[in-house]
Amino acid sequence: MQPFELFAIRYARNGPRKAVQNMIGGDLHEQGSDLDYFVWVAKRSDRVFLIDTGMSEETAKRRREEHYRVPADAIGLLGLDPVRIEDIILTHLHYDHAGTLSRYPNARFHVQESEMSYVTGRCMCSRLLRRGYEADDVLHLVRSLFADRVAFARETCEITNGLTVHRVGGHTGGSQVVRVWTRRGWVVLASDASHLFVNIRRQAPFPSIYRMDEMMEGYRTILALADGSWDHVIPGHDPLVMKMYPAPSRELEGVVVRLDEPPQAGLLP
Numbered sequence: 001m002q003p004f005e006l007f008a009i010r011y012a013r014n015g016p017r018k019a020v021q022n023m024i025g026g027d028l029h030e031q032g033s034d035l036d037y038f039v040w041v042a043k044r045s046d047r048v049f050l051i052d053t054g055m056s057e058e059t060a061k062r063r064r065e066e067h068y069r070v071p072a073d074a075i076g077l078l079g080l081d082p083v084r085i086e087d088i089i090l091t092h093l094h095y096d097h098a099g100t101l102s103r104y105p106n107a108r109f110h111v112q113e114s115e116m117s118y119v120t121g122r123c124m125c126s127r128l129l130r131r132g133y134e135a136d137d138v139l140h141l142v143r144s145l146f147a148d149r150v151a152f153a154r155e156t157c158e159i160t161n162g163l164t165v166h167r168v169g170g171h172t173g174g175s176q177v178v179r180v181w182t183r184r185g186w187v188v189l190a191s192d193a194s195h196l197f198v199n200i201r202r203q204a205p206f207p208s209i210y211r212m213d214e215m216m217e218g219y220r221t222i223l224a225l226a227d228g229s230w231d232h233v234i235p236g237h238d239p240l241v242m243k244m245y246p247a248p249s250r251e252l253e254g255v256v257v258r259l260d261e262p263p264q265a266g267l268l269p
Ligand SMILES: [Zn+2]
Pocket: 092, 094, 132, 171, 192
């Protein structure tokens, strides 16, 4: 099986934060980790997948996030043109993962069926559950559905050999993780199924939860998909990712890292 090259592109940041904002049971006064915001690219000679699309500058401003770059432009650093992207996997539809969809007019969006039901159904009557979503992102996806540009996954789905998605739920109704075959083995992009390494390592969830039972089960699923190796789990928002993994080149330091390279040891919390 031909391996994918796998990249994380950092596009925004949120901080400073308290520990209690990052995990249930966290200390009220203790300083917590900042959050980095990423999109991911899995690239092979036959296929390119963009995994999540990040948020627009306007959304970042309104939600007071420190925005570095628009992911649709940043993928140019890897030689990719948003207009030519054919496959986008959305781990879930939160504002920091499914923004700027109109920048990809030729893409098919791969999403869990249960996420689409969740964001268009009665759970969105709850202000708490809908606050992570932008109605315009959801609308764009509904319009894309009517234009034959949405591919639904139901639970586990092989999108191509070497790349599968797995519904874990927990964080939202249909959150999914992505398992990618690389030259160092399977790497699992956990996205918001574990915002930080500390969440999955200590089984202490980030306090943005739809179903706690699925959240805990999701941790087990992610580790199993990573063949039991913490080095093969990539959390969705951890600044440590930028420290552990190497940049593809000097110019891309602090912006892009390669997740198909082995991480620097000894940094895991
Ligand atoms: Zn989320």
